[in-house]
Structures are given as structure tokens and as C-alpha cells.
Amino acid sequence: MVSLAQENINCLEQVQRRATKLVVGLKRLEYTDRLNKMGLTTLEKRQIRGDLIKTFKIVTGKESEVGRF
Numbered sequence: 392m393v394s395l396a397q398e399n400i401n402c403l404e405q406v407q408r409r410a411t412k413l414v415v416g417l418k419r420l421e422y423t424d425r426l427n428k429m430g431l432t433t434l435e436k437r438q439i440r441g442d443l444i445k446t447f448k449i450v451t452g453k454e455s456e457v458g459r460f
Contacts (some may be wrong), residue, residue, distance in 0.1 A: 404434050 393401075411425040412418045426432065432440075448454035 400434060400438075407431075407434065 408422055411422065411429060411431070414425070414429065417425045417428055420428065445454070
């Protein structure tokens with residue numbers, strides 16, 4: 392069973408996949424190649440980066456509240 396959060400992530404990733412196909416000259420490339428050409432990353436990588444930044448802020452005392460973990 393897939394959680395609602397995972398369904399939302401999958402939906403957002405599908406939107407990004409379709410949107411990258413709209414860029415002229417990139418339609419026939421693989422998804423990862425389209426992302427690289429456009430200087431983008433996957434939603435999963437952006438979430439991991441955000442989690443790492445949040446963790447760093449908490450560990451260094453720049454932020455005291457634990458948000459999304």
C-alpha cells in the first residue's frame with residue numbers, strides 16, 4: 392500500500408517529467424538527461440537536500456524546532 396505522501400510525490404514527479412518534455416529539443420532525451428540539460432534535480436534529491444539543510448541548522452543551533460522529519 393502506497394501512502395498519500397508517496398502518491399503526492401509520484402504525482403509531482405510525473406508533472407516534472409511531462410514539463411521537461413515541453414522544452415524544445417529535449418523531448419526525445421531520457422528524463423535524467425533532460426534534467427541535466429536544464430540544470431534540475433529530481434524531487435527526491437531536492438527533498439534530501441532540504442532535510443540535510445534542516446538537520447545542519449538544528450545541529451548548529453541556528454534553528455531549534457524540528458519541522459518535517
